[in-house]
Amino acid sequence: MALSLDDIRSLFAQHGAISYSGEPVSQLEHALQSGKLAEDEGASEELVAAAFLHDLGHLLNLHGETPTARGIDDLHQYFALPFLRPILPPAVLEPIRLHVDAKRCLCAIDKTYFGKLSEDSVRSLKLQGGVFSDEEAQAFLQLPYAQDALRLRQWDDRAKTAGKETPDIEHFLGVVERVMC
Numbered sequence: 373m374a375l376s377l378d379d380i381r382s383l384f385a386q387h388g389a390i391s392y393s394g395e396p397v398s399q400l401e402h403a404l405q406s407g408k409l410a411e412d413e414g415a416s417e418e419l420v421a422a423a424f425l426h427d428l429g430h431l432l433n434l435h436g437e438t439p440t441a442r443g444i445d446d447l448h449q450y451f452a453l454p455f456l457r458p459i460l461p462p463a464v465l466e467p468i469r470l471h472v473d474a475k476r477c478l479c480a481i482d483k484t485y486f487g488k489l490s491e492d493s494v495r496s497l498k499l500q501g502g503v504f505s506d507e508e509a510q511a512f513l514q515l516p517y518a519q520d521a522l523r524l525r526q527w528d529d530r531a532k533t534a535g536k537e538t539p540d541i542e543h544f545l546g547v548v549e550r551v552m553c
Contacts, residue, residue, distance in 0.1 A: 374458035377545050380428070384541055387431040393492040396534035399430060404538035405531035407547070410524070411539075418463035418551050419520050423527050424544040426468045428452040459552050462517070470521035471528060472500050473512055478525060480509035488529065 375383075388400030397405065407424035415423070429448030432455065449472045453465055475493065478485040480503050489497065497503070504512060512518055 373455065375452075375455040376459075377549055379455075380425070380548065381541065381545060383428065383431045387434065388541075390431075390434075392427075392532065393496075395490060395492065395532040397532050397536075399427065400541065401534075401536070401538075402528075402531050403427060404541065404544065405533065405536055406524075406527045407544045408536075408538040409527035409530055413523070413527075415523065416463070417547050418461065419467060419524065420544070421460070421548045421551050422464045422467040422520070423524055425452070425456070425464070425548065426471050426524055426528060428456070428468075460548075461551065461553055463520070464551060466517035467520040467524045470512075470515065470517060471524045472496075473504075474518070474521040474525035475529075476501060476504045477509045477512045477518075478522060479503040480506060481513075490529075490532065493529065 384400050384403070388398055388403075390399050391397075392399050392402040395402070403424050403426075406426060407420055410420040410423035427448060429451030433448060433451045449469055453469060456465060456468075475489075475497060479489075479497065486494075486503070515521075
């Protein structure tokens, strides 16, 4: 079953106030900040939509506020894809699918990156398979949309600022609507 814009709006209305894994923002604030960071860096509308929607799997597969603290990897990067695939192109879906592996890659290729991760991101990294080997990182970098996923990952890491001003949800739902198949 495909999600509609109204379904996405409803998910954020119902569950967007849930804390974002122990960070000082809610799921909705994290999504809005991620989208804004993408826009501020001149990303394509497809990548802005991916930034806004990248954690939608958390809202579809609820495991409480901080599943990693209980040793749970909710596989959120995959969970939303079957619901979004009928309505969105690969340029949106692939960065979402790859954003967790992008963290694993960045830890391997940027020696300063791991030190910038939040406590929850460090915990989830372990649950998600840990830092890529050099060979895994090089293979990841060859994938289509890998560079977009790396950009998305960096916005994801920075989208955790309490009280940050962003456009509202309707702004980003408009972006999603414009890139729909």
